[in-house]
Amino acid sequence: MVWQTVKGSYDDNDVQFLLQEVVNPVEKLSTIEREEKIQSGTHYSMMLPIESEPTAQYMEIYHTLLRENADKMALYTGVLAEQIWRKHQNKEWVIVSLARAGTPIGILVKRYIQFAYQADVPHYTISILRGRGIDEVALDYIAQQNPGKSIQFVDGWTGKGAISKELIQACRQYNKRTDHHISADLAVLADPGYCAAIFGTRQDLVIPSACLNSTVSGLVSRTLLNEKLMDTTGFHGAKTYEHLKHMDESQEFITAIVQFFPVQQKQVEKQLEIVLRENHELSWLGAKDVAILQQQYGISKSEFVKPGVGETTRVLLRRVPWKIVVNRQATIDLSHIYHLAQEKNIPIEYNDDMIYSCCGLIKDVTT
Structure with a gap:
């Protein structure tokens, strides 16, 4: 066929x-x-x-x-x-x-x-x-x-x-x-x-x-x-x-x-x-950060935590965000993240201990 x-x-x-x-x-x-x-x-x-x-x-x-x-x-x-x-x-x-x-x-x-x-x-x-x-x-x-x-x-x-x-x-x-x-x-x-x-x-x-x-x-x-x-x-x-x-x-x-x-x-x-010269072994370091964020915010499912600027952008464009977490020590331009968060009236909180520049938290709409 x-x-x-x-x-x-x-x-x-x-x-x-x-x-x-x-x-x-x-x-x-x-x-x-x-x-x-x-x-x-x-x-x-x-x-x-x-x-x-x-x-x-x-x-x-x-x-x-x-x-x-x-x-x-x-x-x-x-x-x-x-x-x-x-x-x-x-x-x-x-x-x-x-x-x-x-x-x-x-x-x-x-x-x-x-x-x-x-x-x-x-x-x-x-x-x-x-x-x-x-x-x-x-x-x-x-x-x-x-x-x-x-x-x-x-x-x-x-x-x-x-x-x-x-x-x-x-x-x-x-x-x-x-x-x-x-x-x-x-x-x-x-x-x-x-x-x-x-x-x-x-x-x-x-x-x-x-x-x-x-x-x-x-x-x-x-x-x-x-x-x-x-x-x-x-x-x-x-x-x-x-x-x-x-x-x-x-x-x-x-x-x-x-x-x-x-x-x-x-x-x-x-x-x-x-x-x-970097270590190319898969250490899944990002997943460890996600587990910490889950605990900090009382989030039941890891699927509700979307780390990194790419995933945060996706959360704001096509999911239902709860909060956006930003690392103030990040050296990249996050103007589009701030713009989308403001446009959708999504609160921004700060966490400077993440390896990521930002993280999107999805709202639990079933509760």
Whole structure:
């Protein structure tokens, strides 16, 4: 059977989406309705959040963050890509980014390798869902199209390590079923949670692509796995948000960072030596911080604690926040966090002992 796949708004040479386009209507739930369903046991992949147009003020903040962080993004992309290249340079391999946050980072890694080594590495993006595993149909497709090639998984950042753990378990199960030997080593741009084998930095980095939803992700939604809406024998699903096409920043985001690759190349070499000297063992340090925050705030479930600037942004954009906790010693610009918190009237508290710059606490809507 042939499924209609998501195309997205990125250049075809940058990425191939191994996601099934969900053509059936998806129920549009308000943020509070969706939160109630999630906390009552409905898996988040069964539904989608409503994605509204960002305000002009928020877009101004986004563009400022992009201008101020594009050079650092280029630097850490280079550091990440160089490690990946060294790992795979003597064999054939492909980049497999984890939708949705991993997709723009996978494109940047691909572009840096093209820039630095004139090598064109295939790049796919596939779905992995917390508690439901990775898209094995997509993995089968990649194996068929790229026999004998190794896979490098790429994501945007780490929080407390839920996706890292999901990936490890999923690869173990897939390898057992198929007799493949896929490595679960995850490469991320920022690893403040200390739960990725390869990283550009362990700083809680402001990644501008975390500040928007589909409009900086190729106009592609979060991934879906709902048998009522799609053929679940195919790829995991997603929707393309054509109604937001006039606000799409996806290719502009990539261009803004790629232009700094030549400028940062020498600095990449210096920073790479520093990163290579770090301990790359998975210590799950971020999860320990989360446990402390749980205790401090009397939070019953670790799922209600979303650490790091990327996860905090997601909480403010598509969950029901209770509080935002900020580390005043953080050296990064959190203006978009303050803006969203003020816009949604969410209180901010301070904790300078976290390894993260900030943390989003989700409201328990079932009590």
